[in-house]
Amino acid sequence: MRGGFWAVVAVCGLLAGCGGAPVKVPASAVPSPVSVAEDLAVVAGGGIAVPAAKQLPAKAAIGGPDYAVRLAEVGTADHLEPAVVTQFGRMQSATGVPRDASGPVAAGTGKEFLFVRLAAVPGVKSEPSPKVKARLRVGERARPVEGIVSPGSVLVALVPVGAPVTLVVADEGKDQSVDLRTGAVGPDAVAAYLKPRPYGEVTYKLIGQITGEPARTNVEITVSAALEPYDHRLNGTWAPAGHTWLRVWVELKVSAFGTLAGTIDMRQSLQLSAGGKTVTVEASTPKVERPSVPMSDYTVTDEVRMDVVEGSVQTLTFRFEPKGALTRDGKPATLKLETSPQQRLTLK
The missing domain is CATH 2.60.40 (Immunoglobulin-like)
Structure with missing residues (x-):
């Protein structure tokens, strides 16, 4: 009985004063609501962990005159960890996350966060280029990917659970594509850019x-x-x-x-x-x-x-x-x- 009594008192002390009147929590202690852009698709820093990571095939790679990347691993989660949210806060224009956000973010009903780690193609040098533009194709819709597609980074997107997602990269007027869940490359891939040029x-x-x-x-x-x-x-x-x-x-x-x-x-x-x-x-x-x-x-x-x-x-x-x-x-x-x-x- 003595332990139960103290438990009740502790809860009571958090919610009300001794006389039962509500106690106001300081505004600074109330976390602001955190959400992400509905069409979130960004290339973020490589320090982000890929949840429940699954290795993708070595041939999951595409390249062009100004880039070459390999999809190393993929994973999904129903929320973003605080560390990711903090990094997204520094990328407001692309993510919609407030700069001071720190808490986790839920994907929402029927949605999930897709994480894909990008790596270098063995033997191929590639310098990040702003000329290279990327977009995600989810079903019949496409959305631009913010950031520069480059090795050592992680692509994060908010997508319907289990939906096919294709990364399409445009370089010098030519599109090349790769399935983000399976690593299968499209028929438009140029194999010559996945090995050192003779x-x-x-x-x-x-x-x-x-x-x-x-x-x-x-x-x-x-x-x-x-x-x-x-x-x-x-x-x-x-x-x-x-x-x-x-x-x-x-x-x-x-x-x-x-x-x-x-x-x-x-x-x-x-x-x-x-x-x-x-x-x-x-x-x-x-x-x-x-x-x-x-x-x-x-x-x-x-x-x-x-x-x-x-x-x-x-x-x-x-x-x-x-x-x-x-x-x-x-x-x-x-x-x-x-x-x-x-x-x-x-x-x-």
Whole structure:
């Protein structure tokens, strides 16, 4: 009886004064109602724990020219823990959670919070880019995802219980999708961006003679190449289906006592072949440039691209012999190489 008596007194003391009159609780001690935006879909910090986490398949990944992410784990909960609510309070515009909120938030009848942890795609470097936009497709409706889709973060969304949810990421005008509950990727996925892009580079030195120069000149040539489905130049262009862009960069360095100017005709200067077949070089005429330091060096730098069948190019052979409209001290000139050996470049 004695213990029960004290229990009643304790409860009474919390609710009323000794005379039975209600006791007002200070306003500062009353938690304000907390809720989230009905269309909540945000990419939040990686410190958020995924409740009842389930590992997703390694192939649950999508990538494009400006991003690459893998869905590592997924989980659901009927409420948000206080730690998540506090973080959401710092993201008011995206979540609707007041800045001073601290308590848990219930999902509500027929709804649940979906958590998906994003990770890096092994071997693929990806810098977060604001150009990449994402949206969630829930049934027939879509909602934008606030924040930047990037490895090391967690996507949190308020969705109907058990409803199919698809993440759609748009990059350079192309959508790619992945099912957030199963990790299954859509048919629009570009597999080339889920592995390092094949790349190779060769640098070699030759001796040449420029018309009017009192001595021969050292010539350094660097040729590099890569295979990519998307080319950022000219406002960007995707390669046709089943094809990829062979992107080739050329840098030519020469020294001269006189003043050089003019252009190099890349189609005539660069001879390319792959698998024994000649690859037609894109027409381009880069200018001869003179950096401020050192004063005697001139450079020609350019990129050309070729449309090739995907999987058809692994090793390139090339010969570069500069031809174009050059001048030395305002007079027509040529740059002739003593030799112009064929080079081999392997894309790895």
